[in-house]
Amino acid sequence: MNASMKRALPYALWLGMALCIWGAFFYAPLAAAFIGQSSRILFFHVPLAWTAFIAFFTAAFWSAVYLWGGRKARHDRAAAAAVELGFLFGVLATITGSLWARIMWNAFWNWDPRQTSIVLVLLFYGAYLALRSAVADREARARFSAVYALIGVVVTPFFFFIVPRITESLHPEPVINADRHLDMEARMFQVLLGSFFTYTALFLWMHNLRSRLMALAERAHAD
Amino acid sequence: MSSATSSWLASAVAVFAKDWRCELRSRYALHAIALFAVTTLVVASSSLGPLGADKSQAVTVLPALLWLILLFAAAAGLPRAFVHEEEAHTSAALRLAAPPSALFAGKLAYGASLLLGLEALIAPLYLALMSLDVPSPGLFAATLLAGGYGLAAGSSLIAALASQARGRSTLFSVLAFPVLLPLLLLAIELTRNAVAGQPAGVALPQLLLYDASVTVAGLMLFPFVWNP
Numbered sequence: 001m002n003a004s005m006k007r008a009l010p011y012a013l014w015l016g017m018a019l020c021i022w023g024a025f026f027y028a029p030l031a032a033a034f035i036g037q038s039s040r041i042l043f044f045h046v047p048l049a050w051t052a053f054i055a056f057f058t059a060a061f062w063s064a065v066y067l068w069g070g071r072k073a074r075h076d077r078a079a080a081a082a083v084e085l086g087f088l089f090g091v092l093a094t095i096t097g098s099l100w101a102r103i104m105w106n107a108f109w110n111w112d113p114r115q116t117s118i119v120l121v122l123l124f125y126g127a128y129l130a131l132r133s134a135v136a137d138r139e140a141r142a143r144f145s146a147v148y149a150l151i152g153v154v155v156t157p158f159f160f161f162i163v164p165r166i167t168e169s170l171h172p173e174p175v176i177n178a179d180r181h182l183d184m185e186a187r188m189f190q191v192l193l194g195s196f197f198t199y200t201a202l203f204l205w206m207h208n209l210r211s212r213l214m215a216l217a218e219r220a221h222a223d
Numbered sequence: 224m225s226s227a228t229s230s231w232l233a234s235a236v237a238v239f240a241k242d243w244r245c246e247l248r249s250r251y252a253l254h255a256i257a258l259f260a261v262t263t264l265v266v267a268s269s270s271l272g273p274l275g276a277d278k279s280q281a282v283t284v285l286p287a288l289l290w291l292i293l294l295f296a297a298a299a300g301l302p303r304a305f306v307h308e309e310e311a312h313t314s315a316a317l318r319l320a321a322p323p324s325a326l327f328a329g330k331l332a333y334g335a336s337l338l339l340g341l342e343a344l345i346a347p348l349y350l351a352l353m354s355l356d357v358p359s360p361g362l363f364a365a366t367l368l369a370g371g372y373g374l375a376a377g378s379s380l381i382a383a384l385a386s387q388a389r390g391r392s393t394l395f396s397v398l399a400f401p402v403l404l405p406l407l408l409l410a411i412e413l414t415r416n417a418v419a420g421q422p423a424g425v426a427l428p429q430l431l432l433y434d435a436s437v438t439v440a441g442l443m444l445f446p447f448v449w450n451p
Binding site for chain 2: 123130139140143144146147148150154155165
């Protein structure tokens with residue numbers, strides 16, 4: 001890919017985001033059985049949650065590459081940047097979910113299994129960020145946080161099996177549900193699919209920027 | 224058994240024996256976790272009274288309280304196994320003496336035996352002080368065994384991490400609690416079932432799966448923590 005195409009990518013992303021927002025408000029119809037316009041938050045909430053998971057898996061991937069792939073500092077930065085962004089997207093997914101819950105369930109927070117699971121996952125990655133700030137030595141920090149991120153992929157999936165048993169859920173069926181039946185109006189599905197794609201691209205772009213910024217900060221620190 | 228396996232096992236057993244010998248000389252962790260657990264137990268029991276008399280409240284509250292006591296007792300005592308090596312400057316010698324996975328296995332066996340011993344002391348006392356009946360004693364014992372082991376396995380790996388970092392004691396709690404949360408949720412659920420006389424359900428296999436995955440992750444990841 002040449003330089004001018006690379007420069008055009010952020011503009012393409014901008015256009016994609018604009019289209020997603022337009023689609024969410026003006027193209028997609030309202031879902032039945034939702035109060036007022038509240039179903040439109042779906043096109044922000046679901047892709048944000050999706051991107052948070054992409055980010056956490058990206059972090060685990062780069063952590064494994066760091067440990068088994070020659071201990072390159074850039075792999076550590078890629079993992080750290082992914083966790084930071086995953087945390088950001090996760091918090092935004094929680095906030096958008098709460099706003100919707102206030103309208104539909106009349107309370108911002110009611111320990112629905114989905115709300116519980118995301119809080120537990122965010123707690124884990126909050127601890128990851130605490131670990132990073134607690135270790136001064138760059139190499140040791142990279143090693144320890146890579147190990148911790150990999151413990152995360154072993155431990156956090158348990159939440160999604162355990163928590164739904166403990167409390168009843170009012171959360172709408174996931175898009176990919178148990179009986180593999182797509183229960184969604186076609187235009188809504190188009191906007192949602194486009195949003196998945198665009199938000200993932202947004203994450204990759206932000207991830208690239210954040211990793212490069214971290215590399216510059218490290219270089220400035222070293223001088 | 225090949226000679227590599229037997230020497231690995233010998234190293235693990237040696238680490239286990241060394242830790243217990245050190246422990247019996249100072250009795251630091253033993254005293255810390257036993258006294259911590261008994262003190263919390265007495266405070267809880269004297270402020271709540273014999274809660275077990277009210278069945279519905281007992282089933283909701285008491286299992287959670289028991290596991291919180293065990294969690295904090297583990298957090299008070301288990302990190303000691305690794306912090307001690309740093310304080311006594313013995314970790315370099317230990318790195319030469321045993322392969323990392325054998326060292327982890329030895330430390331884990333030590334932590335698990337310490338915690339299971341604590342449970343053997345605390346659980347009967349807890350049932351007696353809270354006048355709590357357990358209709359399914361087999362399930363209760365299995366939960367204590369699997370839960371205690373998992374608590375030790377998760378704590379050992381995190382203790383190794385935290386002992387090498389700044390602010391060890393606070394960092395351990397911050398790092399360990401999110402990792403131990405699934406275990407706590409499962410152990411509390413199973414203890415509730417045991418107290419209510421209900422079957423174990425899918426939670427027991429899940430707890431065993433948690434134990435197995437944390438053990439495997441520990442054996443695989445510990446060498447990265449231990450060797451620079």
